[in-house]
Amino acid sequence: MASEAAAETAAKPRGGRLCTICNTKRAALKRPKTLEQICKDCFYAVLEDEIHRVIVDNHIFKRGERVAIGASGGKDSTVLAYVMSELNRRHDYGLDLFLLSVDEGITGYRDDSLETVKRNEIQYGIPLKVVSYKDLYGWTMDEIVKLIGLKNNCTFCGVFRRQALDRGASLLKVDKIVTGHNADDIAETVLLNILRGDIARLSRCIYSPNAYRGFAREFIKDLERIRPRAILDIIKSGEDFRIATHTKMPEQGNCERCGYISSQKWCKACVLLDGLNRGLPKQGIGRTRGLDAERNKDSRETNGTQSLQSKQCGSLDF
Numbered sequence: 001m002a003s004e005a006a007a008e009t010a011a012k013p014r015g016g017r018l019c020t021i022c023n024t025k026r027a028a029l030k031r032p033k034t035l036e037q038i039c040k041d042c043f044y045a046v047l048e049d050e051i052h053r054v055i056v057d058n059h060i061f062k063r064g065e066r067v068a069i070g071a072s073g074g075k076d077s078t079v080l081a082y083v084m085s086e087l088n089r090r091h092d093y094g095l096d097l098f099l100l101s102v103d104e105g106i107t108g109y110r111d112d113s114l115e116t117v118k119r120n121e122i123q124y125g126i127p128l129k130v131v132s133y134k135d136l137y138g139w140t141m142d143e144i145v146k147l148i149g150l151k152n153n154c155t156f157c158g159v160f161r162r163q164a165l166d167r168g169a170s171l172l173k174v175d176k177i178v179t180g181h182n183a184d185d186i187a188e189t190v191l192l193n194i195l196r197g198d199i200a201r202l203s204r205c206i207y208s209p210n211a212y213r214g215f216a217r218e219f220i221k222d223l224e225r226i227r228p229r230a231i232l233d234i235i236k237s238g239e240d241f242r243i244a245t246h247t248k249m250p251e252q253g254n255c256e257r258c259g260y261i262s263s264q265k266w267c268k269a270c271v272l273l274d275g276l277n278r279g280l281p282k283q284g285i286g287r288t289r290g291l292d293a294e295r296n297k298d299s300r301e302t303n304g305t306q307s308l309q310s311k312q313c314g315s316l317d318f
């Protein structure tokens with residue numbers, strides 16, 4: 001008996017609970033979703049398995065499809081690239097994967113993270129395509145910031161990035177694009193869209209512009225401290241949201257200028273680019289209803305008031 005007890009003590013890692021899944025390694029984290037305390041390896045395994053289940057249950061991909069992975073070189077898209085290539089191989093999805101990076105032309109920021117993407121290209125054997133703001137729009141973000149200053153630059157960055165991903169996707173002739181979003185980002189988005197009354201974006205469960213994001217982030221982090229499940233509960237509320245049938249939704253069409261998807265005569269990227277090229281960089285900054293509607297009514301009209309200031313850079317705007 002004494003030796004058995006000794007063996008058990010030896011097997012148990014010192015200073016912590018055992019993983020509730022494998023029961024051998026030390027628990028490294030507590031999952032807010034299940035409240036289970038699990039080790040690193042089991043966390044990777046359950047996460048990959050859950051992603052696979054979501055892909056299969058929702059019929060997200062069809063065999064033979066070409067899929068671009070939006071690769072910024074940041075943590076979320078690096079995980080995404082790994083998981084996509086791993087699941088494609090492990091479960092034989094039969095997908096043709098590509099890494100798609102947008103180079104916004106921000107010295108010391110994107111040029112560094114693109115190095116990570118180039119390493120991913122070799123590591124996972126997925127071909128990489130880089131599209132740049134300079135080639136697509138004739139402007140780098142550094143040049144835009146020089147013109148407009150730091151205020152409002154996130155609007156340009158986010159809108160151009162969203163369209164650059166679409167353009168890159170059509171160059172690669174892919175059927176789908178996947179982008180990496182963690183639970184915190186999605187909860188912020190749900191909250192932001194509710195705060196802004198942006199039912200159209202909420203129903204498509206996509207990103208709202210950056211304004212207020214910093215405040216929403218702090219608020220969610222405060223909630224999480226009190227109740228760790230708060231983030232998942234907000235996401236669930238967003239998913240279960242039902243929109244009254246009489247709510248007016250914007251009609252999707254195509255931009256008259258560039259042909260990309262838009263609910264206005266001109267898409268936001270064209271409105272902003274037109275302003276930049278005409279030396280009126282404040283044109284189109286602000287909410288779509290209002291300024292862009294005006295801009296779309298009469299392309300000669302310009303207006304730089306009511307600008308929304310961004311509190312945080314880097315999130316992908318949809």
Ligand SMILES: Nc1ncnc2c1ncn2[C@@H]1O[C@H](COP(=O)(O)OP(=O)(O)OP(=O)(O)O)[C@@H](O)[C@H]1O
Pocket residue numbers: 069070071072073074075076077078080100101102103104161178179180181182185314315316
């Ligand atoms: N420059 C880019 N090129 C290609 N894809 C991008 C780029 N920026 C963002 N994305 C895509 O949009 C996702 C969400 O971007 P966001 O800017 O919110 O960054 P994030 O949450 O910090 O993600 P990451 O850690 O991957 O940078 C990224 O995971 C990526 O898939």
